[in-house]
Amino acid sequence: MDARRREVLKTGGGVLALAAAAGIIRPGEALAQEWNKAAFETKSVAETVKALGGRGSTPSSAIEITAPDIAENGAVVPIAVESKLPRTQALAILIEKNPNTLSADFEIPAGTDPFVSTRVKMGETSNVYALVIADGKYFHAVKEIKVTIGGCGG
Amino acid sequence: MADPMRIRANMTGDKVEVKVLMAHEMETGLRRDAGGNAIPAHFIRNVSVTYGGKTVLSAQWGTSVSRNPFLHFRFNGGKPGEKVMITWLDNKGEKRTDEAVIAGGG
Numbered sequence: 001m002d003a004r005r006r007e008v009l010k011t012g013g014g015v016l017a018l019a020a021a022a023g024i025i026r027p028g029e030a031l032a033q034e035w036n037k038a039a040f041e042t043k044s045v046a047e048t049v050k051a052l053g054g055r056g057s058t059p060s061s062a063i064e065i066t067a068p069d070i071a072e073n074g075a076v077v078p079i080a081v082e083s084k085l086p087r088t089q090a091l092a093i094l095i096e097k098n099p100n101t102l103s104a105d106f107e108i109p110a111g112t113d114p115f116v117s118t119r120v121k122m123g124e125t126s127n128v129y130a131l132v133i134a135d136g137k138y139f140h141a142v143k144e145i146k147v148t149i150g151g152c153g154g
Numbered sequence: 155m156a157d158p159m160r161i162r163a164n165m166t167g168d169k170v171e172v173k174v175l176m177a178h179e180m181e182t183g184l185r186r187d188a189g190g191n192a193i194p195a196h197f198i199r200n201v202s203v204t205y206g207g208k209t210v211l212s213a214q215w216g217t218s219v220s221r222n223p224f225l226h227f228r229f230n231g232g233k234p235g236e237k238v239m240i241t242w243l244d245n246k247g248e249k250r251t252d253e254a255v256i257a258g259g260g
Contacts, residue, residue: 035199040216076220095218099184103218106227112210113169117226121182121218 039102045129048094048101049138057131057138060085065130065143071122074147080117081141085134088114097126123150161254163238170232170256172203172211174225174240182217198223200243205232234258 039051049057066080081091091114092105103120114132122128125146132139157177164171176198183195201213210229232238234256241251 035214040214078224080226098218099182100216100218103216105214107212109209109211111231112227112229115227116211116213117224119220119224121180121220 036105039105040100042101043099044101045094045096045140048092049131051102052090052092052105052131052133052138054131054133054138057140060132060139060141063130063132063139063141065128065141066117067128067143067145069144070146070148072148074122074124074150076119077122077145077147078117078119079128081115081130081132083114083130083132083134083139085114085132085139087135088132089136090133091116092131093118093120094129094131095120095122095126096129098123122147156248156250159240159242159250159252161238161240161252163232163254163256165232165234165256165258166228169228169230170205170238171228172226172238174223176201176223176225176242176250178221178223178242178244180217180219180221180223184217196244196246198242198244200241201225202241203227204239204241205229206236210238232256 039048042048042051062084064082067078071077079093081093083091088108090105090107093103094101095103104118106116108114122145127142127144130141160175162173178198179196181193181196185193187193195217197217198215202209203211211227236256237253238256239251239253241249243249
């Protein structure tokens, strides 16, 4: 966790500092909003897990991905992730064949259901991973979504 | 200034069900315009939802969240009539906060 934070500060600090200097955001806001640049630039599932502070992840049947088998429009693919793992702390959506693997990373505080539903862009048919951090350990589920018309390029 | 979010917060049993639609282009930075010039990335990077001063969800997003992002989640401990507050911040430092009153059980 410490290494992850250091990475965020190292890579994200520059941009935020520049933005703060330019008066776009006030320093207080910059500190409150971290963005893990390194994780969002990863190009594979293994790299993303590492950038999110894990050494690897274990497949788990306690994670459910709800998404269509075939997405006609890759620009809008509905994906819901639900974890039944005790002490789920975070859920992330990874799209293996997108230009950048990590799509979204959600932190789940105690009292919030380990469930999120959103919509993502997919450039082509790909495996979609739901990565879950529960009790400090990393787990995942995977589902292939076939895309008829890609939604990433132009 | 970005358009307001559309937020629905409803009690479902003892949980608050939150559904949000944000107005944002979520430009990936990978597309080119008609003249062949790269369209710069413009996307929401951080979302946080608070209730009674406590964060009930926080998210970091990349460019692959769809245009006009949709988000749905549930949390415990909310009461009808109280407010849920949602803030997003994008990569250009633009920011928007909206709130919704929690509606009674359904």
